[in-house]
Amino acid sequence: MQNNSGIPLYKQIKNWITDQITVGRIKEGERIPGEYQLSRNLNVSRGTVREAIRELIEEGVLFTVHGRGTYVRKIEPAPWSVNTIVSVAESFDQANIQHSTKLLEIQKTLSSANVAAQLQIEPQSEVICLERLRLIDNEPVHLSRSFLPASIAEKLLDIDLTDKSLYRVMDEELGIRVARVDRRIMACLADSHEVRLLQIPDISAVLVLKGVAFNAFDKPVECSTARFPTERSRFVIQSKRIN
Numbered sequence: 388m389q390n391n392s393g394i395p396l397y398k399q400i401k402n403w404i405t406d407q408i409t410v411g412r413i414k415e416g417e418r419i420p421g422e423y424q425l426s427r428n429l430n431v432s433r434g435t436v437r438e439a440i441r442e443l444i445e446e447g448v449l450f451t452v453h454g455r456g457t458y459v460r461k462i463e464p465a466p467w468s469v470n471t472i473v474s475v476a477e478s479f480d481q482a483n484i485q486h487s488t489k490l491l492e493i494q495k496t497l498s499s500a501n502v503a504a505q506l507q508i509e510p511q512s513e514v515i516c517l518e519r520l521r522l523i524d525n526e527p528v529h530l531s532r533s534f535l536p537a538s539i540a541e542k543l544l545d546i547d548l549t550d551k552s553l554y555r556v557m558d559e560e561l562g563i564r565v566a567r568v569d570r571r572i573m574a575c576l577a578d579s580h581e582v583r584l585l586q587i588p589d590i591s592a593v594l595v596l597k598g599v600a601f602n603a604f605d606k607p608v609e610c611s612t613a614r615f616p617t618e619r620s621r622f623v624i625q626s627k628r629i630n
Contacts, residue, residue: 396431400439403429405448406504408459415461419449490548493517495537502534505599505610513537515544520584527585531613539563539608553609554600563608570598577614585616592617
């Protein structure tokens with residue numbers, strides 16, 4: 388843990404625990420190390436560890452069994468229809484909404500620890516990074532940044548992705564079919580980059596959709612962060628009774 392990183396220690400521990408779960412070092416249903424062991428291993432106070440664990444419990448990542456310890460919550464399969472749309476572009480097409488997509492950036496770079504954990508690759512591995520802006524009636528509604536392992540996606544550098552669905556291109560051009568996408572949604576304040584590209588006021592909230600896409604072998608093939616201006620966005624969540 389780095390005291391001078393500008394990120395509170397408890398958040399660094401929280402991210403570390405989440406990364407351990409993401410890469411499978413701590414599996415669903417397993418007990419995580421105790422506060423004392425974590426504080427010794429990470430060289431921080433037990434109070435700092437306790438705060439990180441408390442937030443992860445509140446977020447539903449962990450749960451506590453009295454007298455036994457803290458465990459990774461098992462994520463039950465969601466009862467989605469097999470026809471669930473996993474691409475924003477495809478969802479617009481399904482709704483007959485006219486849209487366009489600008490490719491802002493595409494390059495080969497080295498993965499951060501966070502991206503590597505999501506893609507289950509080694510840190511500093513080569514990845515393809517692309518940033519896109521989607522518009523409806525020339526009004527920006529969706530800013531996204533995606534990372535894919537360069538070992539399977541380097542061909543993207545030679546493909547014109549303007550006005551194309553990334554998942555469709557992955558399927559048709561790379562032979563990579565997305566079988567499922569795990570997503571989390573949250574709200575946060577927009578930074579200056581998002582304010583400029585989404586054309587929103589300086590102090591604005593955006594909806595943030597973080598996702599990891601998996602192939603049929605349950606291997607991560609893409610991770611992404613999408614940002615939507617709140618005043619131009621609406622998400623519909625459909626719930627079904629399963630018993």
